[in-house]
Amino acid sequence: MDSEDMILNDRNKAGLELKIGLEIHCQLTFLHTKLFCGCLSNYRNSSPNDNTCPICLGLPGTLPLLNKRAVEFASMICLAFNCKIPEKISFYRKNYFYPDLPKNYQTTQYNSYELSSIGYEGSIEFVGDSKSKTNDSKNSEERTKIRITRVQLEEDPGKITYEEDKSAANNYSLIDYNRAGVSLVEIVTEPDFSSPIAVRIFLNEIVNLFEYLGVTDPSLEGSVRCDVNVSVGGGKKVEIKNISSFKEVEKSIYYEITRQKTLIMHNIDVKPETRHWDEKRKVTVAARSKEEEEEYRYFPEPDIPRIILGSKFVSRVRTSMPELPIERMKRYIEVYKITEHTAKILVNDKRISDFFEESLGYHKSPIEISNWIVNELLTKINEKDRQGLTDHNTKGLDILTVSPKQVAEMAELVEIKSLNRTTAREIFDKSIETGTSPLKLIETLEIENISDEKSIVKVIHEILSSQPQLIEQSKNNPNTINYILGLIMKETKGRVNPQIALRLIKESLEDI
Amino acid sequence: MILKRLYELPAFVVSRKIKEQEVTAEEYISIIIERIKNVDFRINSFISHNFENAITKSRAIDKKIKEGTNTGLLAGIPVGIKDNISVQGLKNTCASRMLAEYTSPYNATVVSKIEEQDGIVIGKLNMDEFGMGTTSEYSAFGPVRNPWNPEYVAGGSSGGSAAAVASLQIPLSLGSDTGGSIRCPSSFCSVIGIKPTYGSVSRNGLISYSNSLEQIGPLARTIYDLVPLLNSISGFDPKDNTTINKKSEYQTNNVDNILKKRYKIGVLEELIDNSESEVAKNNRKKVKELENYGCEIEDTRISLSHYALASYYVIATAEASSNLSRYDNLRYGYEGSPEGYEWTSYFAESRSRFGDEVKLRILLGSYVLSAGYFGKYYAKAQKVRSKIKKEFDNLFNKYDILLLPTMPALPPKIGEKSSQPIEHYNLDVYTILANLAGIPAISIPGGLSEKGFPIGVQILADGFNEQKLIDAAVLLENVEGFETWIPKI
Amino acid sequence: MAKGIDIKKLCELAKLEIPEQNMTEISRKVEEVLLMFDKLDDFTTGDSKASSIDDLKLEMALENLRDDKSRLDLNSSDGPWNIFNA
């Protein structure tokens, strides 16, 4: 990370303003069918070119049949990004030749000639740069606002597999159209990011948002993709495409900043162009000139009528929308009286937040449960995360085999049986390790102790024989019994039931 | 009537005979096949045949009738299908070398509907490549010849659809009309052809040339045959989002009932005047015939026809350039493998198989859509288009129907106009109006020129008012039966 | 406007291969037709209100779009992609 900090610091010294914008592509994986045909949206389990039909193969004479649910899903994304939704939307053809595009044009939306896209003029705020080392902790709570230019609905192309990574060395390439026509939502931001770290935080934030909306499963490979454009010092915009994962997004930006800065230092103009991210070599490579790609010959898609959403559409979508992280956080704070800090951590990952809510179903003690999740469970996950055991684009709740019920029982144990922390943690560890319920574990523990009264008596006798004065004292001072109990606890590391021990102490003293 | 000459009869008459078991569907289909074999080598109206399947189908219909099962509107009637309309299992070439080996895996909605009505697909008909032409000369399978004089063009782009019907090979066919492609050959061959209202017939399975302009429509020798086919194919289709749910059942009313409707007819006199003298003379005669029925007639004009041609060709070529992008011979097309090619050169080489006129239109369309020109061409063309539509709206507030020539000229000789695009495009000036406005239009046989070439008269009505066009056709057909105008083959 | 069109660039854009010997003729035809298209320059709408670029475009209510249902029917004559005639 040190070299990356240097790049940024250099940038600041040189006074070069950094502008980064994003184009995020998100597959609506929770749809059943593709955007324009009845083929499955889930193309990932089919053998090559099986999940296709005349429509998504673009066979002559076929017409696109727009999926109503896709429009609804896309508008949910728009609302989550605080976008305006027009009363009517339309589709355009973006014409370019490429073998992965069955019709050699992509049906998409386009706002140059009219307001066509499903969403426009949105914005999203998040707490930025929390991990930036250069900022002090107060600054880290500063909110960053990113403007959203537009949100549009379009079709995904097919997929090309090359024989070799270097295209020149290819004898063949294979095309699979299973993905062709899958619904894709493109979110375009203004160039409002001023650091690669902000980009990373934003991407994590929106992936979480997608999960809350229930429109896409970000853990599926290729379901959320991102193109980046970078300009340094008010210079020309360079677009980086072909970035496979979010970790690579950050790296590609750092590379591009360095590349452009170097050019500027040598008084070489930065060309407006599209560059591809070469993941193996960790460099960006020139792809094609902007002029070339601007010849998309957009025009209105004649086979799809203008779709009237109507004035009640937005309110209808809004009421049918699942709870968003920000709303959930508010509820945790107001209803459950959880601290803002803890609430924020919970809602930051939908699966953790869902886990929390499910735990509440077993034992309604929000504060205790939230503490267990945030202080115990997440610490364990973070440890694993640091060991690099989790997938890209996702967080690692899956790697721990722990159920909401287990956590709820831990909270219950602590509250009802007033277990001490050390014992509780031991039980929790054992529970995670074996998958056994904590309540069962403590029961077993208790049964062991009860059935083993003889050994408790043995401990008592040992204490009394080494400190015989206690027998006399007990006759005058009732507190002596508690003192003896303390000694027993110390001896057994707290593993005896205090009630039973007290009874046994009394019995032993009487017997003497 | 001798059984062998059954092909001369109107389809509705034969269908009744089949239903009454006077003749069998199989006998009729066999006679039709015989007729096609005897005649078409001189006309070149078919690209491919579907004879075996047709006979199988006819037997099934005979069986249904024998068993007393109800049969549809087109029971036992052979229908020819323009080769840009998909029929499952048949070659679908669009008269292009680009699709020489392409077989459609599915049926166009109109084909399914014809089969639901017990109609029989008899073969695929010749046309201008991808529908781009006004003469049916631009076919990879050679030009369609006019049954009235094989030296002359049959009109286009649905030349095969009109010529096969005119030459008594088949009683009914389907064409497609982007800028007159049904009406032009109907006029040149003396058959009746209708371009329905945009959105009233499904385009699913029609290989797109210009999606926002074109419709599938029927061609026949008499309005009494045309109506059942139109009724069979029209209506809302969930597979075409541009169809409109407004189904109406069209009737062939009797003359008295039609006259009771007291149609007011606007005559586009200026356009008649601008036509070749024989066309003008003939159309005026048609006006006179309607006047003789007691119809109210008034001269009127459409002022924007001047811009119509540019508007039409900008929109048509723009849409075409995009529609035809998919033909890269990667997924289907003709025999040929991309092995050893880099994809861009493979695409370019594959696409060199398009004919010259198609290439020209692709280039034009690519140009008008390219960066910076959208406003100058496409957006402007759309503005003209909506202005023309408004002008028609106003006219139809005043008139039930409008009358004008289908074509401004008589059929040209084959080869005569091939190298002059504008001269060619000018033939479309009267037909494109209906496509731009999305309104229905019909070409009705008007008679013959002195040298024996057919002349058509065109009637327009407001959207979804096909019934008025049908009524007008009934009136004109009842003055002189069209069956007198049959070419000698 | 119709003069000086880079026909080669246009061919590249449209992925068309045109033999060298046909270039002159196709250029002539393109220019001839574009000259006719330029007639549109004379057209003025009168009302300059910024109307939609495509007034005649059909409209459709969202409710009438197809549902997100995959009704695969392998035996349908229209093939497995038929999502309506289940």
Ligand SMILES: [Zn+2]
């Ligand atoms: Zn499909």
